[in-house]
Amino acid sequence: MNACVRAVVRSAVGAGHEVVGIYRGYQGLLEEDFFIAADSQPHMVLRSVSNLGKLGGTVLHSSRSKEFREEAGRKRAAAVLKKHGIDALIPIGGDGTFHGAVALADHWDGKIVGCPGTIDNDLIGTDYTIGFSTAVQTAVEAVDKIRDTAESHERMFLIEVMGRHSGYIGAYTALAAGAEVVCVPETATDIPRIVEHLHVLRKRGKSSVMVIVAEGDELGDAAKIKGELTAAGAPWAIRTVVLGHLQRGGTPTPEDRILASRCGDFAVRSILDGATGVMAGVIADQNVLTPFQETYSRHREIPQHLLDLLAVLSK
Numbered sequence: 001m002n003a004c005v006r007a008v009v010r011s012a013v014g015a016g017h018e019v020v021g022i023y024r025g026y027q028g029l030l031e032e033d034f035f036i037a038a039d040s041q042p043h044m045v046l047r048s049v050s051n052l053g054k055l056g057g058t059v060l061h062s063s064r065s066k067e068f069r070e071e072a073g074r075k076r077a078a079a080v081l082k083k084h085g086i087d088a089l090i091p092i093g094g095d096g097t098f099h100g101a102v103a104l105a106d107h108w109d110g111k112i113v114g115c116p117g118t119i120d121n122d123l124i125g126t127d128y129t130i131g132f133s134t135a136v137q138t139a140v141e142a143v144d145k146i147r148d149t150a151e152s153h154e155r156m157f158l159i160e161v162m163g164r165h166s167g168y169i170g171a172y173t174a175l176a177a178g179a180e181v182v183c184v185p186e187t188a189t190d191i192p193r194i195v196e197h198l199h200v201l202r203k204r205g206k207s208s209v210m211v212i213v214a215e216g217d218e219l220g221d222a223a224k225i226k227g228e229l230t231a232a233g234a235p236w237a238i239r240t241v242v243l244g245h246l247q248r249g250g251t252p253t254p255e256d257r258i259l260a261s262r263c264g265d266f267a268v269r270s271i272l273d274g275a276t277g278v279m280a281g282v283i284a285d286q287n288v289l290t291p292f293q294e295t296y297s298r299h300r301e302i303p304q305h306l307l308d309l310l311a312v313l314s315k
């Protein structure tokens with residue numbers, strides 16, 4: 001997200017505009033909690049974002065605002081924007097952030113163009129979301145390390161990755177790390193079938209197995225699935241690891257930095273062209289604007305060919 005903030009500032013300031021950095025998203029807006037530059041003014045200048053692209057997390061912080069969920073809160077947020085002469089907003093976030101943007105537009109006539117910032121990769125209107133690549137990188141590194149233990153101790157590991165409603169991180173991690181099984185909410189987790197497959201793998205001489213479990217799997221979390229696999233006779237001793245928030249930090253990958261830079265710059269240019277109510281994404285290497293409502297209108301399915309590939313490789 002920092003690379004996106006940097007791009008917004010450099011692009012907008014470069015075009016002669018002033019940028020106000022709002023801390024903690026909508027909650028910070030309600031509290032008029034703005035970034036103060038070295039000149040003690042509430043704005044972000046070119047030097048405010050120096051060397052930001054390589055930092056994980058977000059220097060502007062993030063929060064979930066209860067007050068903004070209420071209409072009264074959004075009215076007050078609109079009043080704050082007017083009070084400070086802010087005429088355009090670039091929220092960086094996922095579906096919750098964009099729901100908020102749509103609701104804010106009922107009370108505020110400034111322009112709003114969002115950037116896709118979520119590790120879940122669950123938005124329509126962009127091939128990838130900012131943070132996804134880094135989260136997968138972290139998860140893959142962890143799985144690679146755990147594989148060493150699994151191999152030496154001849155064990156099976158269930159590794160739970162993030163993705164509250166989405167199996168994208170799970171599927172990509174499983175493919176990249178060469179996991180044998182993935183459990184994601186998009187496909188039915190069939191315990192007897194998995195156990196049957198595990199027996200085949202064992203007979204073929206496999207000494208370790210990695211099962212990637214998306215936290216949002218319809219059958220439950222890694223602990224629950226471990227219980228079911230054990231009860232169904234899985235032929236390995238099972239351990240579970242929950243990667244959790246480890247996946248939301250760390251040095252961003254080049255892919256994430258470039259995507260974030262593109263989206264931030266495109267959001268600024270789109271606002272200057274008169275766009276509003278849309279998310280700036282990248283599809284097939286092209287900058288694309290998608291109405292906020294469409295970005296969260298339906299579940300983003302994992303391409304079946306990726307899941308098929310995993311099955312082909314799991315030998």
Ligand code: F6P
Nearest residue numbers: 094118119120162163164215248
């Ligand atoms: O929505 C992004 C996400 O990272 C999910 O994958 C995860 O379930 C959730 O946020 C965790 O949220 P929190 O940090 O509030 O527990």
